[in-house]
Amino acid sequence: MNILNIGSERTTYHVELAFSPLFEAALGIAAVTYDDIRPTLEQPAEYWEQLVKELDPAVQRELDYAKQYNTWKTLLQLLHQRSFADLSSFLSYITELSPAELRYQALPYLGDELQIVRHQAASGKKSAILALQNACSSHLFFPAYIAHIAYVEQETLRNHLLLLMKGWYDAHIKPRQTDINRILERDFTYKKAMRDKLSAEAFVEWATHGSYPPEPAITRVLLIPHVIYRPWTIHANDVGTKIFYYPVADDSLHDSTDPYRPPQTLVQTLKVLGDEHRLRLVKMLSEKELSLQELTERLGGAKSTVHHHLSLLRSAYLVESKENKYRLKREALDKMPALLQQFLGDRADEGH
CATH class of the missing domain: 1.10.10.10 (Winged helix-like DNA-binding domain superfamily/Winged helix DNA-binding domain)
Incomplete structure (x- = not known):
């Protein structure tokens, strides 16, 4: 069969990398509140129990709230709105958001075709809230999450996010921030050096252990290393962007090589x-x-x-x-x- 191709060449996405201990904090909250995933993570059950015990009782109550309503998702979505230099700048951003903007940023991105509906849902339109829920009805927790974000008092949500993020960060990130930054930066540097040696698709597969073919609406793939959720790669979506929170490589965990440490x-x-x-x-x-x-x-x-x-x-x-x-x-x-x-x-x- 003779074929004449008069279309454009298949396009792909470009890959960016970023790292921050703020993501490590939000993913830690996600992991510790997800009972079913914890047995598959590297750290044993006692590790997660100890993390909870080390929190102030008031922060433990916010952690229970996050477990019930999956508000770790809100933290991650807010972290993608801009590049935050530190915890203080992130908390200030949350504090300064209007109630409508906070609700909009917290609602999940479900595709360009639903962006108007997302805005309407953020303004409280019940039919739009239901439309968002129907659009992700098969998702594990999105329908219930959308309902909570849409109807909860926004000052309650804001105060919850501020207390939870600061409490977790102060207890589990700040004491180890130098080490965490060193691990994340090592992996970031290693991946960045490899990015120019591979095609975009080959690089994403190598870094995340999973293939990701181009999608029409996706022009950008963002890779963010983490330690806390190893060995899982977590997928997320934003406008025009596919996000992969991927586990740092084994070699990135340590300053020196131990010949007796198995991969x-x-x-x-x-x-x-x-x-x-x-x-x-x-x-x-x-x-x-x-x-x-x-x-x-x-x-x-x-x-x-x-x-x-x-x-x-x-x-x-x-x-x-x-x-x-x-x-x-x-x-x-x-x-x-x-x-x-x-x-x-x-x-x-x-x-x-």
Whole structure:
């Protein structure tokens, strides 16, 4: 077949990088208030319990509020409105926002076609609020989040955000701010050096462990490193922008190299595979792509339990989902022998 292409070439996005301990604070609040995700994170349960215990009782109450209404999402959205030099400038920004602007910035961006509806919802129009909820009805928490943002007294929301962010930052970021900044900056510098060596799409896949093909409305991809939510990459959207909060690389965590420290990728993979049920799932998915329902029927047990196992496999980048089907990322398994051999090094007695 002869094809004549008279269209324009396929365009892609440009990639930007940014880092700030303010994002680390907001993501820490997100992690500690998300019960289902914590078992998949690097830090053990006792770590998260201790973080909560170290907070002032008044801040703990705000943390409970954030857990109920997912207001960590509000903090992240506000952080993307401008570049903030420090905590003080961010808190001042929140303080100076009008009630209508605070509500608008807190409501999630759901696409250019719904921006007018978003403005109407921020002004209190009930039909617009319902339209936003309907547009994201399948999302895990957006419908309830939208309802809360739309109807809560804005001074209540403002005071909650100020107290929560300052309380968490003072307790968990400020004492370690130098170390946190050093880790984030190391990873930022490393990624920035690699950005010009790869295409935009290849760079995003390398940095985030996930592919992101261009979308018509997206001209910019923003990558933000984090430590607290490792090993997960979190996706978000803003006007014209796709945001990835990605886990810093293992080497960025330490000033010097410890030859006996195993790569976190290897640790996470072996930890996740050290379970009979998850190995069964890997075997099933090695044969073909399957849905959650199909996997549940084959494995037996509760669907929620199977979903939990799949979440752990996804956290180690061994499994991915698309269009309600799960597939095994065989290339990740294929890397394991090389990762193990690289860690062990050459045998000292080789050749004897």
